Amino acid sequence: MRVAAGVDVGSTQTKAVVMTENGGRSILARALVDTGANVRKAAENAFVVACHSAGIAPTEVGFVVGTGYGRYNISFGNAQLTEISCHARGAHFVCPTTRTVIDMGGQDAKAISVGSDGQVLDFVMNDKCAAGTGRFLANAADVMGIGLDEVGPLSLRATRAVKIATVCTVFVESDILSYLAQGKKAEDILGGVHLAIAKRTLSLARRVPLEPDITMTGGVARNVGMVHALEEVLGTKMQVSPDAQFIGAIGAAVFALEKMDQSFESSMWRPEYATGSGH
C-alpha cells in the first residue's frame, strides 16, 4: 500500500492527514492537536496520532510534506510547501470544481485563485494584522464570555445586527463592551462581528477573480455564522467540506503522493529542503 502524509502546522492547531493511493486517492486518517509552544512536538504528535488512527506504523509512510507556518520545524518531513499551494491542492481534491479558495485560519485570511488542475494562479493575504481572521472572532468570544464554538450558531439568531466600525482585533473589544453597556443582545452583537469580518475578508478577496466554485477552508470554516455572513456578502453559496480544517494537510498529502509517483519533479523537492531523512 502506498501511503503518504501531510502535516499542516498552523498558528493555533496542527493537522495531519494520512492518505493512500489504491486505484484512487483516499484519506485514511486525520488528526488534530493544539500547536502550543512546542511546534516540533505538535507536528510529531499529530502525525503519530494520524498514523495510529490509520492503523499503520509511521515507518510505513513513504513521504511526508509539511506546510503551515511551522513547516520548517517538522523534523521528519521530506519536503515543505506553503499552505497557499496546499490549500489550493486540498480544495481541488475535496471539490475539483474549485476555482477560488477563501481560507480563514487563526492568524491568516487569504484568497487563492485556483486553476483547473488545483494549482495556484494568484493569491492575496491579509496584511500583518489579525482583522478578518480567527483571532478576531476568538477575541470577540472572549470579551463576551461565550465559547468559540457557540458564537457562530448564536450569530445566526441576530435580528438587528449591530454595526462594528473597527476591524482592529484589539479595538473591537471596546466596541463590543460599549454595545453590551447599551443593552444590545449578544446575538445582534455577534451578527455584527461576523458581518464585519466577512466584509473585511471580501474586500481583500476581491483582488483575485472570485470565480465559482468558491470553497472555504481553514478552521473558521467550521463556524456556521461566518460561512453564512460570507455567503451573504458574496451573494453566492460556497463549498464547505466537513474537512475544511484539514484542507491544508490534505493538499500536503496529495503533493506527497505525487512525489511518490515521481510525477511532480520540482526544485520544491531539492535536498536542502528536506530537513529529515524520512522513514
Add this chain to the structure above:
Amino acid sequence: MPEVKQTEYRGSIHQRQKDLMLKWYERLNEAAETGTPPTASLMISGNCVELLEAFGAVPIYPEVNALQLAIRHQSLEPILAAEEIGYAPDNCAYVKADIGCYLKGITPTGGKLPKPDLVLCNFVGCNTYVKWFEHTAVLTGSKLYVLDVPFLCEDEPSQAAIDYVVRQLKEVVTLLESITGKKFDYDRFTEAVRCSAEVEELWSQIKHLARRTPSPFDAYFDAITLMGPLYVYRATPEGVEFFRAALEEMWQKVASGQGVYDQEKFRLVVEGPPPYPYFRTFRDMFAKWKACAVASTYSTVGGLWEFGARHDPDHPFESVAMHMLSQNVTNRNYLQRYEQIKRYIEEWNADGLIIHFVKSCRLFSAGQGDMRDYVTKTLGVPTLYIESDLEDPRYFAEAQTRNRIDAFFETLEHSKLTAKAV
C-alpha cells in the same frame, strides 16, 4: 580564498564602491572638522548635484545616511527618538531616522557629519521631503532653498515648466556664490554635466546587460550597491572611472556566461525599495529560489536613463531641469510607471513582478494595488505584493514575508513546468 556566499556579488566592483563611499564620508568628516569643502543636503531623486560640483561642494544625502543606518540595524534608535518628540508612527521612516540622528548625534559610520552650508530641497514627487528639509534647516540653522519642481502630469514637461526650474537653478547658483564666496564656474559646471552624461550612458549599458540570460548581476540587490557612487560621484571623473570599470566587469561576466547563480531560474522586475533593516534576509528569500532581478524601478529613483535620456553639456541648465522634471521615477505619473514596468517585463524578459509596498511611504506606495491589478489582469504577468518598510524594522514580519515569497515561486515554478509540458 574565502568561501563566497551564493547571494554575494562576485567581483571587484562592490569593494571599489565601498572604498568610494568611505572616501565620501571622510570628506564629509573633513567638512565637519574644518569647514571645507562646502556641503549641501540634497534628496536623491532628481537631484542637481552638477551645480554643487561646479562649486566644489560635496552633497549630503540624508536618504543614504538613513539607509546606511538601517542596513547596519541601527535605524530604530533614531526613529524612536524622533517619535518621542512627536513624529507620528506613520510618518516617513527615512525622515524620522534622519531627524533622530540629529537629535542623538548618530552617524552611519561613526564619523562626523557636517552642518550643511545649504539645505537644498530638490522636491520631486514627494512633498514629505519639503517638511523634512525644512525641519533639517531648523535643526541645523542652515540656509534653506526649496526648489519647486512641477509634477509630471503629461508625457513630457512643458517649456514653461523647464524655464521655471531653470530660473530657480540660477537662483541657487547665486545662493551658492554667496555661501561659498566663489564665482560660478560655468566651464566646471558644463564638465560636471558632461561627466553625468557619460556615467548615465555607462550605467544604462550595464542595465541593458541584464537583458541577457543569465543576467550578469541582480538589477535590484546589486544595483543598490552601485547606486551609492551613482548619486555621490555622478558628476565627477571618479564616477566615470568607476562605471567604466563596472561595465567592463559586467562584460567579463557576460563573456564567461557567469550569472548571479549557477543556474538562473526566475527573472524578476522589482518595484519599490527594499526593507533595508532586513536587506540580507530579504535577498536570501529570493536567492533560495535562484530568482534574479533583471530590472527594478527603485534603481531609477536617481535617474531613468536606460530608455535614452541623458544630461546634455550643450544645454546644461535645461538638461538638469529636464532631469528633475521627467527623468526620475518619483516625479513621473502612474501611467508612465506602468509603461516602465511593462517595458522591463517585455524587453528584459521577466517572469513576474514583485511589489514591495513601503508602509511609511504613502506617496510612492499609494496606487500599487492598482498597479498589481494592471500587471496581473491586463498584462497577465504574475505579481507578488508584499508589505513592510524601507527603514523601520518594526514593520517587517519575516515568517509572513517568506511565506508569500515561497508561495509566489511555487506558483511560478509550476507555471513554468506546465508551460514546458504543453
